[in-house]
Amino acid sequence: MAKITSLDDLRKIKKNLEEQISLREKAENPESLVQIKVGMATSGIAAGAKEIFTFLVDELEKRNIPAIVTQTGDMGYSYAEPTVEVKLPGQEPVVFGWVTKEKADEIIEKYIRNGELVEGIIPQNYKTIDDK
Amino acid sequence: MGTYKYHILVCGGTGCKSSQSTQIVQNLNEEIKANNLENFVKVVTTGCFGFCERGPIVKVLPDNSFYNYVKPEDATEIINEHIIKGRRVERLLFRDPVTNKPVTDSKHINFYQKQLRIVLRNCGVIDPENIEEYIARDGYLALYKCLNELTPTEVIDIIKRSGLRGRGGAGFPTGVKWEIAAASPGPEKYVVCNADEGDPGAFMDRSVLEGDPHSVLEAMAICGYAIGASHGLIYIRAEYPMAIKRLKIAIKQAEEYGLLGKNIFGTDFSFDIELRYGAGAFVCGEETALIHSMEGNRGEPTVKPPYPAVSGYKGKPTNVNNVETFANISPIIIKGPEWFASIGTEKSKGTKVFALAGKINNVGLIEVPMGITLREIIYEIGGGIKNDKKFKAIQTGGPSGGCLTEKHLDTPIEYETLVAAGSMMGSGGMIVMDEDDCMVSVAKFYLDFTVEESCGKCAPCRIGNKRLSEILDKITKGNGTMEDIELLKNLCMVIKDTALCGLGQTSPNPVQSTLENFWDEYVEHIVDKKCRANKCKDLIHYYIDPENCTGCMACARKCPVNAIAGERKQVHVINQDLCTKCGTCLETCKFNAVYII
Ligand SMILES: Cc1cc2nc3c(=O)[nH]c(=O)nc-3n(C[C@H](O)[C@H](O)[C@H](O)COP(=O)(O)O)c2cc1C
Numbered sequence: 001m002a003k004i005t006s007l008d009d010l011r012k013i014k015k016n017l018e019e020q021i022s023l024r025e026k027a028e029n030p031e032s033l034v035q036i037k038v039g040m041a042t043s044g045i046a047a048g049a050k051e052i053f054t055f056l057v058d059e060l061e062k063r064n065i066p067a068i069v070t071q072t073g074d075m076g077y078s079y080a081e082p083t084v085e086v087k088l089p090g091q092e093p094v095v096f097g098w099v100t101k102e103k104a105d106e107i108i109e110k111y112i113r114n115g116e117l118v119e120g121i122i123p124q125n126y127k128t129i130d131d132k
Numbered sequence: 133m134g135t136y137k138y139h140i141l142v143c144g145g146t147g148c149k150s151s152q153s154t155q156i157v158q159n160l161n162e163e164i165k166a167n168n169l170e171n172f173v174k175v176v177t178t179g180c181f182g183f184c185e186r187g188p189i190v191k192v193l194p195d196n197s198f199y200n201y202v203k204p205e206d207a208t209e210i211i212n213e214h215i216i217k218g219r220r221v222e223r224l225l226f227r228d229p230v231t232n233k234p235v236t237d238s239k240h241i242n243f244y245q246k247q248l249r250i251v252l253r254n255c256g257v258i259d260p261e262n263i264e265e266y267i268a269r270d271g272y273l274a275l276y277k278c279l280n281e282l283t284p285t286e287v288i289d290i291i292k293r294s295g296l297r298g299r300g301g302a303g304f305p306t307g308v309k310w311e312i313a314a315a316s317p318g319p320e321k322y323v324v325c326n327a328d329e330g331d332p333g334a335f336m337d338r339s340v341l342e343g344d345p346h347s348v349l350e351a352m353a354i355c356g357y358a359i360g361a362s363h364g365l366i367y368i369r370a371e372y373p374m375a376i377k378r379l380k381i382a383i384k385q386a387e388e389y390g391l392l393g394k395n396i397f398g399t400d401f402s403f404d405i406e407l408r409y410g411a412g413a414f415v416c417g418e419e420t421a422l423i424h425s426m427e428g429n430r431g432e433p434t435v436k437p438p439y440p441a442v443s444g445y446k447g448k449p450t451n452v453n454n455v456e457t458f459a460n461i462s463p464i465i466i467k468g469p470e471w472f473a474s475i476g477t478e479k480s481k482g483t484k485v486f487a488l489a490g491k492i493n494n495v496g497l498i499e500v501p502m503g504i505t506l507r508e509i510i511y512e513i514g515g516g517i518k519n520d521k522k523f524k525a526i527q528t529g530g531p532s533g534g535c536l537t538e539k540h541l542d543t544p545i546e547y548e549t550l551v552a553a554g555s556m557m558g559s560g561g562m563i564v565m566d567e568d569d570c571m572v573s574v575a576k577f578y579l580d581f582t583v584e585e586s587c588g589k590c591a592p593c594r595i596g597n598k599r600l601s602e603i604l605d606k607i608t609k610g611n612g613t614m615e616d617i618e619l620l621k622n623l624c625m626v627i628k629d630t631a632l633c634g635l636g637q638t639s640p641n642p643v644q645s646t647l648e649n650f651w652d653e654y655v656e657h658i659v660d661k662k663c664r665a666n667k668c669k670d671l672i673h674y675y676i677d678p679e680n681c682t683g684c685m686a687c688a689r690k691c692p693v694n695a696i697a698g699e700r701k702q703v704h705v706i707n708q709d710l711c712t713k714c715g716t717c718l719e720t721c722k723f724n725a726v727y728i729i
Contacts, residue, residue, distance in 0.1 A: 003390025005398035007276055010267055017268035039256055041342040042374045043335065073343015074335075075256035078496040080179055085256070097179055117139045122179040123191075125513065126247030126499065128257075129463055 034060075034067035034112050035093075039083040041074035047081035048100075055101050056084070059108060067112070077122050086111060097122040138173045138215055139193040145180025145493065145515050148187035152204055153177070156188055159207035173215055180494055180515040186226065197236055199224040246513060248475065250483050251336075251459040252499050255343030260378050263385040266346040272391050274465035275350050278357055279399045287358040288314060291461070294469035295481035300326055300417075300454030301529075301558050301634070303480075303547040309451060313359040313441040316449035321361035323352050324426075324445065324452045327368040327375070328410050328417035331530030332581065334561040336485040337455035339497055341368070341375035344459070345382035349405060351461035353392060356403045359451050364405035367422050369412045379407060414531070414585035418633050419444075419452040421587070432587045433633035454559070456485055476502035480546040484557070490527075490564035491518045500545075507541040510564060521566040525649070527574070529558030531581045532638035534645030535571065554645040556638065570667035571650040572657055576604040578642040586635065593636030596627040600643055609670040612658040621647065666728045669713040673729050676717075678703040680725035687717035687726065 004010060038044070038053045053071060060067045075083050080097025086107060087093040096107055098120050110116040142148075142157050160175045181189045186200035190210065197220050199210070206224060213219050225234035249255075258265035266272070278287050292307025313321065325348055329337040341348065352364040368376060383405055386392040394402045408426045410416045416431040423445050425431035444450025460482060464472045473481050480502035486509070489495050493515035500509065506526055510516065517523050525535040534555030536543075543549050547557050565574065579601045588594045603620055606612050624640035631637045647654060656662045663671040676687075676696075681703045688696040688704055695711045698704030706717070718726040 003388075003398075004272075005390065007273075007280075010272060010276060013264050013267045014270070017264055037256070037259075041255075041339055042372070045374065070259045071261070072257060073255035073260050074252075074339035074497055076252065076497040076499075077179075077494070079494050083256075114136075116136050116174055117141070117176045117193075119177055120179070121141065121176060123141075123143075123181045125181065126249050128249040128253050129467070 033089060034065065035087040036060075036067055036069045037072040037085040037087075038069065039073065039075045039077075039081065039085075040071040043074065043078055044081050044083065049082035052082050052084065052099050052101065052104055055104050056108070059105070060112075063108065065108065065112060076126070080120075080122055083122065088112070088115065095122045095124065096120045136172065136174045140173060140175045140210070141178045141191040141193065142175060143179075143181045143183075143187060143189040144177035145187070147180070147493075147516050148189060150520065151188050153188040155204040156190065156202055156207060159204045160211065163207050163211040167211060167216065169211070169215065173211075183512065185512060190224075195220075195236075198226045200226045246500060246504065246508060247498055248483055248501050249499050250463050250475075251340060251347075251456050251485050252343070252497070253463065254347065255339055258344065260343055260345055261381050263346060263382065263389060263391075266344070270466060271346050271462070272350055274462035275353050275357075275391065276397055277465055278354050279397050279401055284314060284358045284360065287354065287465070290465060290469045291358075292469075294464045294472040295476075296457065296460055296464065296472065297480065297547065298454055299456035299460075299484065299559070301556070303557060306453065306457055309441055309453070310355060310358050312439070313361075313449050313451040316442050318360050318449070320446075320448045321359055321363075322445045322448060322450040323355045323359070323361045323364040324419075324422070324440075324450055325352055325364070325366040325455060325458055326417060326419065326422060326452055327366055327372070327455050328422060329369065329372075329455070329559065330412070330414035330417040330585075331559050331561045333489050333563060334487050334530065334559050336487055336497065336560050338372055338375050340455050340459050340485075341372070342378055345375075345378045346386065347462060348455055348458045349379075349382055349386055349392065351458035352405060353396065353403045354461055354465065355451055355453065355458070357401055359449070361449075361451070362402050362404070364403060365408050365426060365445070366405060367408045367410055367416075367426055369410045371412050376407065376409075383407075413587075414581075415587045415633070415635050418635060420633070422452070423450065430587075432589045433635070435632065456560075477544060477546050479548055484545070484560055486560045486562045488514055488562050488564070490562075491521065491566040491569075492516070492564040493518055502546055503544040505542050505544055506536065509545075509562070510541070514564070517564065517566050521568065523564070524567050524569055525565045525571065525574075527555075527563040527565065527578075527642070528561070529556035529638075529641070530561045531578045531585075532556075532635065532641050533558045533561075534641045535565070535574065535649060536645070537649045554648055555641065568665050568667070570608075570663050570665035571646045571653050572604060572608050572663075573665075573667050575642045575646040576601060576608060579604060579639070582635065582639040586639075590630075590632035590636060592627045592630040593632065593639065596623055596631075597636070597639050599623060600627070600640065604643070607654065607657050608663070608668045610657065610661045610668070612654075614655075614658060616658070617647070617654060672713060673708060674706050674711060674713060674715070674717060675727055675729060676704050676706055677725045677727055680723045682723055682725075684723070686722070687720045690716050690720045692716065 040049045057069050082099045083097050084099045085093050085095045106118050110118050188202045190199040190202045213221050288310045296306045297303040415421050416425045418433045421431045421433040440450040483499050485499045527535050540553050583597045583601050586593045603616050624644050666672050683701040695707045696704050
């Protein structure tokens with residue numbers, strides 16, 4: 001990796017990532033890429049987030065659903081760990097709480113495949129500095 | 133995509149459930165069936181919307197309509213009007229309290245501004261192990277701006293004008309601290325990040341380090357530039373392996389990208405960061421003890437002044453800030469001090485992260501603007517008290533904070549107001565207690581923690597806290613006298629006035645605040661030999677009610693000390709001399725025959 005020495009370098013990385021994301025969203029087949037984030041701070045992991053992460057990666061591959069699964073930090077909903085955020089292309093992200101393997105399976109089959117919401121949604125209850 | 137055109141989300145939080153949200157779901161489903169819409173609409177129960185005051189809450193997707201105070205009989209109208217005819221049910225829409233106009237989109241409801249994420253802006257959003265995701269969210273832009281467009285004095289001035297105060301407990305103005313460190317003679321100076329987080333139940337700092345480690349690294353480099361330091365140290369407890377792992381990855385990536393190390397952004401500013409591990413002693417979070425611990429000495433505090441900003445690590449000027457304090461820096465540089473100062477109250481700016489725990493429905497990590505009330509935190513964000521019990525107290529400020537009550541619920545949360553109410557901001561732990569908690573026992577619990585964690589260097593803390601704990605123990609055992617209360621009060625004052633460091637100076641807070649707010653409970657323990665929460669074992673007795681007892685033998689079989697006598701189909705009796713008051717019989721009895729006096 002070449003060292004970053006200018007504002008342009010920073011902007012380039014930002015743009016690259018943004019493009020990657022918008023590419024995902026504008027893909028020809030809108031069903032093609034799903035973005036999933038698993039809350040993997042200590043509390044999430046203690047509640048089993050690692051197993052859910054592996055389960056999602058394995059199962060999505062097995063079932064031939066192209067998706068990007070990443071780990072992320074604490075979403076704040078400790079009472080509902082493990083938490084998983086699913087963003088279908090062109091839609092608002094939805095956070096599911098109390099995700100077990102069975103629930104993860106249901107999320108894949110119902111929500112990701114059919115857009116059908118399942119029980120266990122946690123409404124987002126905060127604003128971030130990006131919100132206008 | 134998808135088979136369903138509409139989703140109806142119904143709040144399944146405790147508050148809404150108790151006001152019939154289950155019935156609403158049932159009615160909606162019946163209406164859907166009656167209209168043959170099963171493949172068109174789906175009803176889903178969700179977690180708490182946090183808007184319990186206006187429950188039950190129903191939200192319709194995809195148009196995001198937000199209905200409040202919904203009744204089971206409204207189901208017909210929601211289906212007929214909204215789903216079939218596509219017209220919103222005006223009378224159920226949430227109305228803006230100011231303009232009284234219906235708000236049709238839940239995103240525009242002020243309520244959701246109750247939580248504002250500045251410190252946690254990237255937590256749960258980015259992958260903490262990928263520096264590019266941080267950069268994509270304007271990461272390291274603030275550092276760039278400082279190094280290329282601002283002088284160190286200007287950086288300090290921005291932080292001062294923002295009004296940011298230390299989030300590690302004391303609330304010292306951060307810009308002023310940086311200014312003192314900048315004025316101290318160099319060239320060898322240090323930036324230290326205090327990631328000791330010793331308060332039991334607190335996990336704000338851990339969450340920031342695990343979810344957004346670069347936000348702290350970037351801010352430490354900015355601080356280094358501002359005060360003229362080129363070395364940073366993060367003091368973190370070894371019990372935080374995940375945070376340590378992510379920090380290590382983050383430091384390595386930042387070095388590879390040239391954002392830490394020599395000649396950052398090609399300028400002549402260089403800054404490196406190392407980790408130092410603590411063994412998890414509470415007192416090592418105190419900055420002088422922390423510095424001694426980093427130097428390889430015993431983690432004991434020393435008298436201030438000299439302050440670390442003048443003479444700290446290895447006797448050199450050292451700026452110590454808390455993790456959360458650092459996490460605020462970059463947004464302030466990018467969005468400006470005026471933006472930051474517009475959030476919060478006159479004396480306490482910005483937001484605060486709290487770890488909400490105890491007898492509350494939505495245990496979790498919250499970030500709220502300063503000035504919010506405890507009522508809003510407990511009942512709206514926290515979703516109210518568990519099992520619909522009665523609120524009794526909320527403990528803020530960690531082990532050396534105080535217990536606040538009903539009468540403080542509407543006080544805006546600021547550094548000063550919390551101190552005036554007998555507690556403090558501390559690092560941000562909040563533990564909610566209900567009617568089943570005995571406040572004398574609570575005071576004793578916290579005291580025992582400080583006794584355990586006292587380093588023993590000064591007599592008031594070492595001996596005084598031990599005596600406080602002994603007197604509390606005596607009271608909870610039913611052997612206290614009214615003179616003991618006077619003794620407690622005096623001892624508290626002496627310890628506060630004479631202890632060497634912040635630990636001893638604040639450790640009597642739980643005793644003082646419970647004496648102040650729960651005087652009756654102390655007197656009951658002493659005079660009536662009663663504990664109203666039935667928590668103090670020496671003051672309660674288990675009995676079996678002969679009216680209700682069916683002689684099923686269940687309790688007798690479960691009793692671990694064989695203290696229950698009685699034949700099958702005969703009333704059982706507890707032998708008070710043998711009973712250890714473990715409560716197993718109460719849990720076991722299916723006939724409500726066991727009771728406590
Ligand atoms: C007993 C005791 C424990 C403390 N523990 C912590 C801690 O865990 N984390 C922290 O940041 N500050 C802690 N502090 C406060 C620090 O001494 C210091 O004030 C703080 O790190 C300064 O940073 P700030 O100005 O950003 O708040 C503690 C203080 C005392 C007296």
